[in-house]
Amino acid sequence: MPSSTTSDRGSENRGSENRGSQPSLPGAAYRFHCIGCGSILSAAAHDFRCAECGNLLEITDPAWKSPGVATHLKSLWRERRLSNSSLDLSGVWRFRELLPAPDSEQHVITLREGNTPLYELPRSSRSTGVSRLFAKHQGMNPTGSFKDAGMTVAATFARQAGYRWVACASTGNTSASMAAYAARGGMRSLVLVPEGKISWSKLSQALDYGALTCQLRTDFDGCLRLLQELVRRAPVYQLNSINPFRLEGQKALAFELLEQLDWQPPDHIIVPGGNLGNSSAIGKALLEMRDLSLIPSLPKLSVIQAEGANALVRTLREAGGKHLVSVQAETRATAIRIGNPASWQKAVNVLLATGGACEEVSEVEIAQAKAEIGAEGIGCEPASAVTLAGLRKLLRQGFVKNAETVVLVLTGSLLKDPDFTMEFHRGELLSGADNELVSRSLNRFRHPPLVLDATLDAVIQTLEQAEKAGPSL
Numbered sequence: 001m002p003s004s005t006t007s008d009r010g011s012e013n014r015g016s017e018n019r020g021s022q023p024s025l026p027g028a029a030y031r032f033h034c035i036g037c038g039s040i041l042s043a044a045a046h047d048f049r050c051a052e053c054g055n056l057l058e059i060t061d062p063a064w065k066s067p068g069v070a071t072h073l074k075s076l077w078r079e080r081r082l083s084n085s086s087l088d089l090s091g092v093w094r095f096r097e098l099l100p101a102p103d104s105e106q107h108v109i110t111l112r113e114g115n116t117p118l119y120e121l122p123r124s125s126r127s128t129g130v131s132r133l134f135a136k137h138q139g140m141n142p143t144g145s146f147k148d149a150g151m152t153v154a155a156t157f158a159r160q161a162g163y164r165w166v167a168c169a170s171t172g173n174t175s176a177s178m179a180a181y182a183a184r185g186g187m188r189s190l191v192l193v194p195e196g197k198i199s200w201s202k203l204s205q206a207l208d209y210g211a212l213t214c215q216l217r218t219d220f221d222g223c224l225r226l227l228q229e230l231v232r233r234a235p236v237y238q239l240n241s242i243n244p245f246r247l248e249g250q251k252a253l254a255f256e257l258l259e260q261l262d263w264q265p266p267d268h269i270i271v272p273g274g275n276l277g278n279s280s281a282i283g284k285a286l287l288e289m290r291d292l293s294l295i296p297s298l299p300k301l302s303v304i305q306a307e308g309a310n311a312l313v314r315t316l317r318e319a320g321g322k323h324l325v326s327v328q329a330e331t332r333a334t335a336i337r338i339g340n341p342a343s344w345q346k347a348v349n350v351l352l353a354t355g356g357a358c359e360e361v362s363e364v365e366i367a368q369a370k371a372e373i374g375a376e377g378i379g380c381e382p383a384s385a386v387t388l389a390g391l392r393k394l395l396r397q398g399f400v401k402n403a404e405t406v407v408l409v410l411t412g413s414l415l416k417d418p419d420f421t422m423e424f425h426r427g428e429l430l431s432g433a434d435n436e437l438v439s440r441s442l443n444r445f446r447h448p449p450l451v452l453d454a455t456l457d458a459v460i461q462t463l464e465q466a467e468k469a470g471p472s473l
């Protein structure tokens with residue numbers, strides 16, 4: 001049980017290092033800022049909502065607007081790459097000047113998250129005509145998704161606040177990540193997932209990391225609603241992206257990306273949208289980097305959703321971003337099968353601030369894009385592939401130009417959803433009568449496994465046929 005009635009208190013102490021005569025960020029405290037009414041709070045309630053207006057909170061710190069520290073921060077962060085200290089080995093805590101500081105470094109729960117590669121995509125570059133096309137692969141995190149970057153921060157603050165139990169509703173990745181970090185931090189974890197709607201691979205992670213796992217007969221939105229009620233009644237700390245500490249950690253993706261690009265901002269960053277925490281976090285980081293003069297200009301941050309889970313697309317088109325248009329979500333990209341995204345308002349704000357676009361893509365487009373990313377020798381889970389499919393759409397609309405630099409954020413590993421991949425290559429995905437024609441158009445992207453007699457002749461014959469047919473992609 002936590003000892004106070006509030007979940008978390010803002011810090012009076014940054015715990016930052018004394019850097020002698022070098023310029024450094026002034027000591028300051030983080031606070032909770034309500035994105036609705038603008039209230040500034042020193043502590044957050046259990047549901048991480050503003051007591052005045054019920055809206056979501058974000059974490060702010062006046063030090064994140066200090067001018068004149070950009071050069072120092074860039075060299076400090078680079079220096080830390082040579083350090084073997086546990087905080088410096090984390091691709092999140094390495095950027096700790098722009099994160100809320102825990103009371104003590106001893107509280108930090110880390111699995112060496114972050115440090116994810118930025119890959120060139122030569123095949124997709126040729127096929128789209130975008131010559132500078134990169135993938136920031138968050139699937140290369142310890143539990144295989146971007147969630148780890150946020151979880152290291154939020155789990156750390158959960159332990160610091162004295163919680164024994166942490167909990168989340170999830171489409172799979174959050175639960176896998178939370179269960180891992182809870183286990184590392186000596187806390188117990190409660191997972192609420194929609195029964196039959198998440199991949200076995202993600203579910204099995206939560207089981208192995210020791211979570212109490214409940215498959216509820218509802219969808220993700222139903223699980224999240226229940227969790228919100230639970231945290232008011234039971235002493236559990238919620239680790240969904242409503243928790244602003246999660247989003248603070250997820251900002252690190254953007255810091256690391258810009259460092260990898262030598263602080264030259266790309267023209268576009270394209271990210272999948274589900275509950276809309278990640279886009280909000282990346283946008284927040286971009287704005288903070290601009291305020292600190294770490295970057296000279298803002299990339300446009302665009303969000304792509306599946307057509308069957310397009311709440312943000314509809315919110316912008318039908319309600320001008322003023323209120324949420326919820327949908328009954330349906331997509332095989334189960335990670336983003338979300339109809340009532342919690343952070344929609346934060347996402348609208350960052351789209352407006354960066355001038356990004358919001359688009360939707362079909363199931364066929366997702367399947368094709370996933371196969372193309374696989375053929376790059378990288379791979380990703382279906383939800384991540386919406387980014388490449390979305391890029392094609394934004395190019396057709398003229399929003400993205402061929403000469404511009406584009407970064408796709410791949411949020412999860414290929415290994416996260418093997419059923420999707422197997423069904424796709426076997427021609428079983430999207431194989432219903434309605435989809436017959438479009439499904440056939442995907443054949444050139446398929447590489448089904450072959451069953452052969454165990455003879456040399458059979459294998460050599462197959463090899464010759466494959467050579468004659470040429471590469472499928």
Ligand code: F0G
Pocket residue numbers: 145169170171172173174175241272273274275276277278279335336381383384411412
């Ligand atoms: N990509 C993957 C692989 C995800 O797992 C998720 C969200 C998203 C994209 C969307 O990110 O919600 O921040 O907009 N997965 C959550 C989960 C909801 O429970 O694992 P978002």
